[in-house]
Amino acid sequence: MTREKELNALHEIIHSCRLCPLHETRTNAVPGEGPINAQLFFIGEAPGAQEDDTGKPFVGRSGKLLISMIEEIGLSREDVFISSILNCRPPKNRTPKLSEIELCRPYVEKQIELINPRIIVLLGRVAIYSIVGPWKVTESHGRFFEAKGRTYFMTFHPAAALRSSSVKDLMRADFRILQSELL
Numbered sequence: 001m002t003r004e005k006e007l008n009a010l011h012e013i014i015h016s017c018r019l020c021p022l023h024e025t026r027t028n029a030v031p032g033e034g035p036i037n038a039q040l041f042f043i044g045e046a047p048g049a050q051e052d053d054t055g056k057p058f059v060g061r062s063g064k065l066l067i068s069m070i071e072e073i074g075l076s077r078e079d080v081f082i083s084s085i086l087n088c089r090p091p092k093n094r095t096p097k098l099s100e101i102e103l104c105r106p107y108v109e110k111q112i113e114l115i116n117p118r119i120i121v122l123l124g125r126v127a128i129y130s131i132v133g134p135w136k137v138t139e140s141h142g143r144f145f146e147a148k149g150r151t152y153f154m155t156f157h158p159a160a161a162l163r164s165s166s167v168k169d170l171m172r173a174d175f176r177i178l179q180s181e182l183l
């Protein structure tokens with residue numbers, strides 16, 4: 001099977017996943033999307049209302065900000081892979097539970113294996129915690145981190161940047177660091 005077919009098969013599994021109770025409240029599972037050869041792989045937290053409605057990741061307000069930052073560094077949505085730790089929306093956008101993270105993380109790990117990106121960008125506390133451990137985003141943002149044969153880059157979640165213009169400035173500066181690594 002080609003990597004693309006394997007990715008499609010994985011996404012079929014995610015669409016019918018019933019591993020945790022979030023399948024009872026979701027409208028659509030949101031498996032993430034992007035090209036099979038993406039060099040950058042972004043990981044957020046969990047789908048929100050608009051993602052749940054459409055089945056597409058990062059299409060709401062946070063998504064618009066994320067995509068504008070991706071465009072500011074000379075890339076487009078079509079160039080990168082965008083995913084989240086959870087594939088289903090938690091009710092009222094509450095923080096993901098540890099049990100949900102444990103059950104859902106293998107999906108994003110499989111996506112990473114299939115895409116084999118150059119850099120994995122962890123957006124915010126939940127992505128950082130779930131993938132590399134309990135680092136504080138305020139202390140670890142703007143930094144690369146090597147682990148398990150992969151390169152991670154840590155920055156804020158765009159929802160935090162929407163709440164604070166100083167976080168937005170820090171996130172923009174992080175994206176410039178990311179851009180200089182890609183040159």
Ligand code: URA
Nearest residue numbers: 044045046057058084
């Ligand atoms: N926030 C996320 O972390 N993921 C999405 O898909 C949308 C908003």
